[in-house]
Amino acid sequence: MGEIEYKSETREEWEERASKSFEVRLEQDFLFLSGPCPRCGDHMLYRQPLIGWAGIERMTQEETQSFWERVKAEGAEKAWHILDSLFPSGVGQIMTKRSFTMFCTCTVHHDKTPEGKKGCGAYWALTATGR
Ligand SMILES: [Zn+2]
Ligand SMILES: [Zn+2]
Numbered sequence: 001m002g003e004i005e006y007k008s009e010t011r012e013e014w015e016e017r018a019s020k021s022f023e024v025r026l027e028q029d030f031l032f033l034s035g036p037c038p039r040c041g042d043h044m045l046y047r048q049p050l051i052g053w054a055g056i057e058r059m060t061q062e063e064t065q066s067f068w069e070r071v072k073a074e075g076a077e078k079a080w081h082i083l084d085s086l087f088p089s090g091v092g093q094i095m096t097k098r099s100f101t102m103f104c105t106c107t108v109h110h111d112k113t114p115e116g117k118k119g120c121g122a123y124w125a126l127t128a129t130g131r
Helices: 012-021 061-074 076-086
Strands: 023-027 030-036 043-049 099-103 123-127
Touching (some): 012 123, 023 061, 043 099
Antiparallel strands (some): 023 030
């Protein structure tokens, strides 16, 4: 897909597309998301530190594990719903950050890629919803 030129842009539908097509994997303190970039279609891997989701560190290791196992099974877009069901008393309330920005990290060289950049320039939000 090298014919797509690098361009820093985002589109609303990419968020939805990515939340459906990306596979989520938990490894140590990182969330790995892999799948096709919604803009260029190249396979990419994105690494998100869990610490970026404020509040996660307040859970015990066991709680964190069961939470992410359910996220993996049910999909990242259900993360907030899962949290609520695991913690009816409202641990979810203390988590203030519900989304993070992902950007294309594909290794294909796209035309007009600026020095030091990678991917095709696409970025989008991955938001946990479902309350
Ligand atoms: Zn690409
Ligand atoms: Zn891309």
